[in-house]
Amino acid sequence: MxxxxxxxxxxxxxxxxxxxxxxxxxxxxxxxxxxxxxxxxxxxxxxxxxxxxxxxxxxxxxxxxxxxxxxxxxxxxxxxxxxxxxxxxxxxxxxxxxxxxxxxxxxxxxxxxxxxxxxxxxxxxxxxxxxxxxxxxxxxxxxxxxxxxxxxxxxxxxxxxxxxxxxxxxxxxxxxxxxxxxxxxxxxxxxxxxxxxxxxxxxxxxxxxxxxxxxxxxxxxxxxxxxxxxxxxxxxxxxxxxxxxxxxxxxxxxxxxxxxxxxxxxxxxxxxxxxxxxxxxxxxxxxxxxxxxPSRHYKSSNKRTIHHISLNMEFRILAGIYHQDSTPCMIRLLEISNPTAKTPMCCYIVHLVQLVGSSSPLFMYHEPGATAKLPTKDCGRIINAFRLYEQESNGNVIVNLFTSISPFASIHEEVCRLAVEKRTSLVIIPFHMQWRLHGIEDITEARAVNRHILAKAPCSVGILVDRGTLSASKHHFVYKIGIIFVHGRDDREALAYGLRMAKHAKVSLTVIHLIDPAEGAVLSLDMDLDDDIITEFKAASAGKKRHSYITEFVKDSVELITLIRSVQNSYDLILVGRHHRSFSPIFMGLTEWNEFPELGFLGDVLASSDSQCQVSVLVVQQQVYRAGDRMNSAKNLLEDSAETVEIIFESTQGWKDIDISRHRMQPR
CATH class of the missing domain: 1.20.1530 (Na+/H+ antiporter like fold)
Incomplete structure (x- = not known):
């Protein structure tokens, strides 16, 4: 006890x-x-x-x-x-x-x-x-x-x-x-x-x-x-x-x-x-x-996605970490998300620890400068790394650090509740299989946690497959990011995140648009939305040689896999959507051999045990944005603007989050 x-x-x-x-x-x-x-x-x-x-x-x-x-x-x-x-x-x-x-x-x-x-x-x-x-x-x-x-x-x-x-x-x-x-x-x-x-x-x-x-x-x-x-x-x-x-x-x-x-x-x-x-x-x-x-609170809250917030507004991310080895890749991902003085980023980092040897869970906020006893040494290293990143960000990033020690059967509730209270637009969680120098470490219990978060999160979710290429980039002056775009809301969410990254001076973004010739004449609202965001990317990258847009025609799963294998090791990070139309001919056969359903078809191809892919992958799922939620978009805009004002500059401490929202451990 x-x-x-x-x-x-x-x-x-x-x-x-x-x-x-x-x-x-x-x-x-x-x-x-x-x-x-x-x-x-x-x-x-x-x-x-x-x-x-x-x-x-x-x-x-x-x-x-x-x-x-x-x-x-x-x-x-x-x-x-x-x-x-x-x-x-x-x-x-x-x-x-x-x-x-x-x-x-x-x-x-x-x-x-x-x-x-x-x-x-x-x-x-x-x-x-x-x-x-x-x-x-x-x-x-x-x-x-x-x-x-x-x-x-x-x-x-x-x-x-x-x-x-x-x-x-x-x-x-x-x-x-x-x-x-x-x-x-x-x-x-x-x-x-x-x-x-x-x-x-x-x-x-x-x-x-x-x-x-x-x-x-x-x-x-x-x-x-x-x-x-x-x-x-x-x-x-x-x-x-x-x-x-x-x-x-x-x-x-x-x-x-x-x-x-x-x-x-x-x-x-x-x-x-x-x-x-x-x-x-x-x-x-x-x-x-x-x-x-408890999930009723998440269902009734306004859904938040990357695609539906302005590029000029504060970007809020919640990142979960199971092991300290995930810290470098997570920090690099936050860095290339392009936090600036005009578009600051507020990050909520939660160290997720499985509860063993105790009857009661613990959720603690790590206040800057506090000397409270830390539950594990890993926790101290994670805190120090993110505090250093915050200091080096020149006030463009605010980092709030938490530790949750709970049973893995219900720890996702802590993540989802924090995402609701802080009104984040994206939750990033590491894949349960993590590549280390000594081999692959499988945190089996984390797989169920990730699935629960995908099912219940009140905002978009990204699963990060970390193979070390992002944190130890081969390209010294530029991060090469690839997006494999097919169709659907998850691909649009991945591209919306890519649009933020594309504004970073050291990011080179390549969008590979896969087109099924059989669907070329199909007209739908989904296709119109796909065209809109692709047009937005083309306009944003016009005149910038480091960004490129490639169209590839594929008619079946064999051509799809061949194409993926030809480009999979050309980048430091690949972004893909989680869901696509499973009945499309280009995915025929992949549904039967899906090793990791939580990663979707493309993510599974890039992360499966027989894959030759050696780069990090981010699989993105967009939270369903219902029509009823759109009616509250103006209200969300006002709330975000009000919260941005709450971030004030203190001459002795730099930027400090004085968010007075409801979280029980957050200091006023």
Whole structure:
């Protein structure tokens, strides 16, 4: 667990977390008082009614996190709020349970009951935790934790659990305290998760559930017990929903999201009634999934593309990076995007790190000049490289740096939400296969992330296949860029990006227009739009010898591949669109052998394992620009102009982005 969440939590999660603890406990205690005073019941139930009331009302942090992970909501705004709130609520619940257990046992051995757990906590946090910190310090960067260290950790777990039992407390007390003390994240938290996750998830946890359910005897349950326990279940549910909804509504969270938050905070394993657990888990999980879909925010936002913004306006790009080796190529791509004083560029760089060895995700903004602790050494190198690029850009580029440490199953939500809030026109993400000096590195999990971003991004998306040719250009004085243009909106988007690059003094742009003779007489709106942007390129490149336009006629896929292979190694970077008309004769056969569908037909030909292409490739997908979005174009123009004014020059710091849009980590 990352206990730093409690420190970083703002007012909203603290209020919600405390009220989701206070409301159900208060309601259950009131109900317990009413039932015990006015109803005859079984003596055993009467004796334990106060404990049942409290235990039915507590919230478990790790259960909330697991539920959010299953629903793929960890990276959503609702998920972040639920995690922070449940941490606060869970700490309050644990504190109350411990106090009750101490009070219950004080009548037997008052002194020892207080001294023993305090001594165990001191041992764990002031002896065992420093030992674990030393283990981390002695583990070299990028290396695995030694097996001897892992053995020591396992001995600590068994030892603290045994001591807890000997001292008169539950075996879980010592082990849980040690778990909280373990430093989260790599290398130790990651190593522990890799070692024991499968064993715990596949063997221990199912065995625990089987043993727990095997003790349930439905025939022994009396109607009176069912009524009492169900009352506590109902009141705790109402208390948690109200405790989550009311403060959320006060903080102006939308009603549907506030209700979903209430249901999320309510999801718990009812220790007294397995039937309640099944009902709550089986009913409210799909309800939450139905009510809250974070991608709805992206669908309802105004679509933004390169083609539909003026060449004279500020250009906003969001770039994701999985590994520091992608930094040089990404910086070079930003450089040839032609940021100038009249057309400045605002870049949002997100280092995407897979969450392992920790329960809670982390999203942090790296403020210029700040000395905050960085999550990884790679992160520090990426930050330094982009800060240096920003300094060398003479104020034409503003760079905002972020790190997102999240499960790769939902990290795309972070990217899409940031793109919405910052109103970017393009998201660039590296291809999951990355060419290195020692060979090809395949970041398998990143492929699913890229596909999700392609499907849900609120703006255009580019997938960058980095083979090192752009960052280490063979042409010392000019970057040779090639665009293979067929037809369709994605090709137009690629050419629109190329038009920006063509304005750079050190860029030589060649457009190769592939024409199918069979479609020469076809008239359509798509063809008219293709002709318009090609005409725009011809006009912009007139009289400039470094730019050229080539027309090639191809009638089938064989001629297409032959042409591509003849030109593929003539450039430093090739731009292609992702989608074309798949029924066109020139693509016949390519659909059946598509190795990487996320790259489209041409991108797949250039990046497939049997390709002889040795240059970098950028595959561009234009966000669908609906007619309804065009009605808001004037509004978008005004918003962009207003935000450009927000970029002010400070004599001591240079250009600084004081964007006061909604992002939670962005400083005002």
């Amino acid at each position: 990352d206990l730093g969440i409690v420190k970083r939590a703002g007012r909203k999660p603290v209020v919600i977390g405390f009220l989701t603890f206070l409301f159900p406990v208060t309601l259950n205690l009131i109900v317990a008082g009413i039932l015990s005073g006015k109803r005859e019941m079984d003596p055993v139930l009467l004796k334990s009614i106060w404990h049942v009331a409290i235990f039915q009302a507590v919230t478990s942090f790790h259960v909330i996190v697991c539920l959010l992970a299953d629903l793929k909501l960890v990276n959503s705004e609702l998920g972040q709020l639920a995690i922070s709130s449940s941490m606060i609520s869970g700490m309050c619940s644990w504190g109350l349970v411990i106090v009750i257990l101490f009070i219950t046992e004080l009548k037997y051995e008052p002194f020892w009951i207080l001294l023993c757990p305090l001594s165990l906590i001191v041992l764990i946090f002031y002896v065992l935790r420093p030992l674990m910190v030393k283990m981390i310090a002695k583990t070299p960067e990028g290396k695995q934790v030694k097996e001897g260290y892992m053995l020591c950790i396992f001995i600590m777990v068994l030892g603290t659990a045994f001591l807890s039992e000997v001292l008169g407390h539950h075996v879980v007390f010592g082990a849980t305290a040690l778990g909280i003390a373990v430093p989260h994240g790599p290398p130790l938290g990651t190593a522990l998760e890799n070692k024991i996750e499968s064993f715990v998830s596949s063997i221990l946890l199912p065995s625990y559930f089987v043993l727990s359910v095997s003790r349930v005897d439905l025939l022994s349950i009396h109607s009176e017990t069912v009524f009492v326990i169900s009352m506590f279940g109902l009141t705790s549910f109402i208390g948690k929903v109200l405790g989550g909804m009311l403060p959320a509504l006060f903080f102006k969270v939308p009603p549907v999201e506030a209700f979903s938050l209430g249901l999320l905070v309510d999801r718990q394993i009812y220790s007294m009634m397995v039937i309640n657990m099944l009902f709550v888990s089986g009913t409210f999980t799909p309800v939450i999934k139905f009510l809250y879909d």
